[in-house]
Amino acid sequence: MGFETIVYEVDEQVATITLNRPTAYHAITEMMNKEITKAIKTASKDGDIRCIVLTGSGKAFCSGQDLADVDEDTNHASFLRERYHPMLMAMKQAPKPIVAAINGTAAGAGMSLALAADFRVMQAKAKFISAFLNVGLVPDSGFIYILPRLVGYAKALEIAAIGKPITGEEAYELGLVTEVYDSSEWDEKVKQFVNRLAALPTTSFSLIKRYMLDGMHSELDVFLEQEAQAQRIAGLTQDHQEGLHAFAEKRKPKFTGR
């Protein structure tokens, strides 16, 4: 597919979106917002793809919004509504796991992008930097919605307001990332992690994704009804039948995502 600011590659069941503006540490431009959105939607619709990876080329993950696009005339609200919100909604609606493979610094909106993924794996020496307050702004793109849900209010407030850089090791301790890998084993370990997700019963995963986050702010009775429907849908999948057979035959299930 013809993209300018990202590279979109499919390897078997995994689609990888690599941010690719190396001269600006992959700072996000309007075109990049649109291209990420399009890539996520493409991967969402492709029935063969069962996991999506977001990463950066070379040494950076993403340095955040390209400040060359921001001046005194910028309407920051329109900016978010037009550029970031469609991207974030596409990520939320993608019915498959999205992994942010944080290979280098994730700053500002780059950190938000990583937080909006379903899973984060990180290089030990990479850093999260919430740079928003440094330029007198509010952490945006869902940052202050998602972060307290990941690490609790106190830590989230600390990160959002004080904004001390967080290394991979620290992020792991905080529960902000699932795995930390050394740069020497990065590619191989990320691949293993991603392949594990791609082998999940994808429909069941998508139902967890669809209902768990919203469940954090809905009533139990409302949630239980959604759970019943989710289980009905999962119960109709081939993967559920495969799981039952594998259990009876005492073997590992081989899920297809159908």
Place this chain on the structure above:
Amino acid sequence: MSKTYINVLKEGPIGIIQLNRPNALNALNRLMVDEIVEQLEEFNRDDQIRVILLKGNHRAFAAGADIEEMMEDTPLTLEMTDPFAVWDRISLIKKPIIAAVNGFALGGGFELALHCDLIIAAEDAKFGFPEVKLGVMPGAGGTQFLTKAMGRRKALEWIWLGESMSAKEAAHYGVINRVVAPELVEEEAMRLANQLTKQAPISLRLIKEAVYAAEDLPLLEGKKLERKNFYVTFASEDQNEGMQAFKEKRPPSFKGV
């Protein structure tokens, strides 16, 4: 039992109409509306049918009206053919009508859903009146039904802006009844329809009349009509069966007589 633009089937006491113009996201043309209305009337007369279900496909309930068909219209051709008048006949259907909405219910499609008694929709369903963006406005009851459902201010906001309303918003404002997983819209609509088939048909019918009257009549007139309908239920065998079953602590079996 299919016609040009609808599929018709019966599942026991449930009469099902599926809109079937898949290549046009079920956009409603005049023949299609005629077919829907005629089928509703047929189900209304059919003693075997207790509940009617109206559905689209997984992409769209109905994404508006057929614009092409209207391009050449003038005020006089519209006056003479009066294409929206046929919709009024839907209001004469006495049996419960459930709309099962997946995907888009826009313009005429939204109006069709609003003509139904109950609406079940997918979490990702979209409702809206985009007519304003074409320099026209809803013409088949949209302004009336939506205002009765959500009140004047919210109705104006939606119809003026022509933006689409999520199922969550529609449920919040009481425009639709239930929001369910997209995969289960039909199943949940059928579950609701089945529940209704267990109720006394004469009660359902008289309740429908009284509830609709509440929107149009002054309170005392409405109460008078309600009373009369209550008294009428005592002419039915089902009233006797219902009260006997209650006394005998068993579930009733209603026959619709």
